[in-house]
Amino acid sequence: MLGLSLEETRVYQEAKAEGREERKAEMLKLIVPLLLKTGMSVEQIAQHFNVDIEDVQLAT
Secondary structure: OOOOOHHHOHHHHHHHHHHHHHHHHHHHHHHHHHHHHOOOOHHHHHHHHOOOHHHHHHOO
16 A cells, blocks of 8 residues: 555544544543542643643533
């Protein structure tokens, strides 16, 4: 196939990145409420996980 493996194709790379984003969102939905209960702020959680504040807010 033109000397490319499946893993080297743009479609594969985009699908893989989309899967990572979905897993990150699922993880945040599980963890954020627990961390908020411990007293952490949205800003602290975002900083700790190196994500946008908006991502944390969406997970609440």
